Amino acid sequence: MKVTISRYDPVTGEQPHFVEYDVSVNTAARVLNVLDAVRDTIDPTFAYRHCCRGGQCGSCAVRVNGEPVLACMQEAHEGDVIEPLDLPRIRDLITDIAPVMAQIAWLNGGSECPEVRQADIDDIKPLRECIECYSCISSCPAISASDFKGPTIMRQEQRLNLDPRDNADRILEAIDKGLFSCTTCRKCVEVCPKDIDTPRKAIEKLRSEAMKRGLSLPAHKALASLIEKTGRSIERKETTFLEQVADVIEPEGEVRATIGFFVGCMFNGRVIQPALDAIELLRLNGIRVIIPKDQVCCGSPLIRTGFVGFIPELQKRNIDAFVKAGVDTVLTMCAGCGATLKNDYDTPFRVVDITEFLCEIGFKAPSKVAGTYTYHDPCHLLRGQGISKQPRILLESVAEKFVEMPARCCGAGGGVKSGQPEEAAKIGAVRAEMVKKTGADYIVTVCPFCEFHLHQVTGLPVKNIATLMMEGHRK
């Protein structure tokens, strides 16, 4: 099996470089077996960490083809590119994890053990299985852009916060370690070998306790009171989308499907044209669109920033609105709204993203539109909803030229853009570099927040997928 391994030895003064190795391994060998073979048969000084060989000790995390994995669990494939985690490097695949370990909090208990209930244990357990592999730390976009200490550090804060045996103030500590820096991009969940949902089970929970104690960021407080007052996260400055459109929009020709349309605050009040384009695109594809006017903010900005008190009210109003409209499918065109309706609501109807739905029922191919386009995966679509293929299918149908770009958070989410704009700009700058590398003239995406932010940090035109599709159709 041929693999490429990144080697580095500070003693030689050489820069890190890739070396190709050809070793023989058994069927279904893991990446660790390949590393063993390199050490045992080619270079006994090759350095990498390993110990339990069974995904339990967390020593062996490396990047394979760019993504963090446990070498002992990941099946090896011909052509794999193996690199260390993106952490300060010591030698070959060995990184310096001591500074991260030093940030992990410990229980501050007394000599007496207070009562612990089964329910406490059940709450703590999902946060306890961390094997300290630091995959999440190495891929969190917020760390290098702020003084955020990272996902597993927050996981531990909440794990202790939930424990009746712990006596420290974990909320203040979490804030001190950068609680408000997380963009809720969920990259840490994607790479975690133990599937620990740190943003939802730790960060949002810590933020909501911070909120109860009045410790939220001023920008988040302001946003929350706006939503409570108006049912919207955007101040009304012009005629909104909902004020412009009919309740029911019949398609051209045969009715192939009927959906309820959830517009979301940004498309309703700030960038209205893409929503209008989306309606037209749906019509053109034989979809009847029902738009209940009493729908409100999905609550995403509240949940992500910890203001959960008003959520049941929003949930009820939205669910009632669509139930009254009698639809069994609700379509979103904002990644954040879609992820929230899918993951934070218990809806009696199905929720679909516009790209997901069009690919599912089939869509009319538009004419090609000139230019080079790249696609930015919104975190809340890619990881929040598991959707990555569908937008690309749509985009490839319309773009003259499509160039891929690896996914990375743009920095706009989780209340970071409003709460810590400098951090959002820094994360955005990294993304802008990646965009530049693709050589694309346009960025396409499916999230109004990404759209807005990417335009700011790249200066490039950013188009909603529906808008681009309609450009093709209008030709």
Added chain:
Amino acid sequence: MGIENTSDCHVLVIGSGGAGIRAAVEAENFGETIIVSKTITGKGGCTVMAEGGINAVLKDTDSIQAHFEDTMSGGAYLNDEDLVRTLTSEVPDRIRDLFTWGAVFDLAKDNCIAQRPFGGQRCARTCYAGDHTGHEIVMTLLEKLRSSSVTIENEVTVLDLLSDGEKVNGAITCDREGNLGLITADAVILATGGAGQVYDTTTNSTAGTGDGYALGYRAGAQLIDMEQVQFHPTGAVTPYDSRGRLITEAVRGEGGVLKNALGERFMEKYDPKRMELSTRDVVSRSIATEVLEGRDTEHGGVWLDVSHLPREQIESRLPIMLNQFLQFGVDIRTQPMEVAPTAHHFMGGLKITPDTLTTVPHLFAAGEVAGGVHGGNRLGGNALAETQVFGRRAGLSAGKCKRTARNIDDKQIKAAEDKLNSFYKGSTKTADVRQSMKMIMWNNVGIYRNELDLRVAERGIEKLQNTPLKISSSRELSDAVITENMLLVAKLVIEGALLRRESRGAHTRTDVKQTWTNADSPFGHTFFVKGKSGIEILENRL
């Protein structure tokens, strides 16, 4: 070469598994403590991999006496009674320590620590945290350690113990880059775990190379019962590179059944009363017999099946098993697992008193590196118990050692340096030597043993010991020393197996007919001390 790194402390702890960390947090109360591990602290060794649980008597329906009796009879009465008394009477308090320090053990409905049944025990006595009990214990201890003033040294391998002729007073170390160091101390605690890695197929972590047995032996300490190697009945058989990976006993504890290729629940033949929950030695021999007699599965194992259990039970109680098998394409909720015995635990080791003192002054040992607690066979859940009870005792005893003037034996250091230098002139790669050793041990010193095979192994290991190991850079130094340690351990296992002319516990001699039972065997411990070995004869039983 030359040694530049030197440090000094009151207590030096070698190894950061359950025993080592427990010892360090206790020793700290007496003075400056250093804990070194050849891995990242806590991540190395086998504690972090322990899945099933930890035994302790916590309920009125159980008793310390019952735990004592189960341990003795499970251990084929080869156990040291004082050590077993200490283990069983103190472990309830050690569980309470862990719980007070934040351990997230599963609780029962009454909010008391939940317990499940394990093999060879008369009642549900095994406390657990899902199927990552060892991980939970290590995480709890690590938090405790991080909050302490103990100095933590990661990825530093101890190559040899230092001695001033009377007592042990430190260690020679080697870091990742091959830089040598000295740590001097008033007392040294060995907590280096077991040596499953001397076998081809093992559950052990790659750190399970038995260094502590070799370090202790070279320092003149007595070892006992090295032939008593537990083969866990249920190791994975596929894929090839994952062979030996542990399928926790909790799988059987939760109700998993064993079947041969013909679909027969074969434990009916071997132990109809206890069935799958018989002791490990019995279940391992039963599986080995099924395999030897041709009723094995495609890959030379038998089936272990939980698919009759409710899905939720499997998901909540055995999540690691479920996930590991899913990674290899088997869904244990609907499909059986293919299993076979795998080298798991060393019951033998350094001879200790209940205060963990070895036969060498100021040298203490706790955890798997020590011998005598488990006799001829360890009960599931008793090893984690051992790490906590004796880890704490080691910390106390070492902490109480008198402070003495340092008397460094330069000759010893020079000799070690010369020895290390000689590796540059060797001829054979360490990886090759290890591979040969593992195969020799697996093929000749496994579950069923006889003199002929043992002699073959003896010659094979001797030959390897006489093969000069080759390294090309100081970075391979510790690797070479560890390989030598492994060969020494292998040799002691074979010696013990030859000495013990009886079948007892995990040690089965097919070439010896015996008339006695475990309880009235005329033999006591096998013992090994610098060039001398033998077996205790209990005159009164002859």
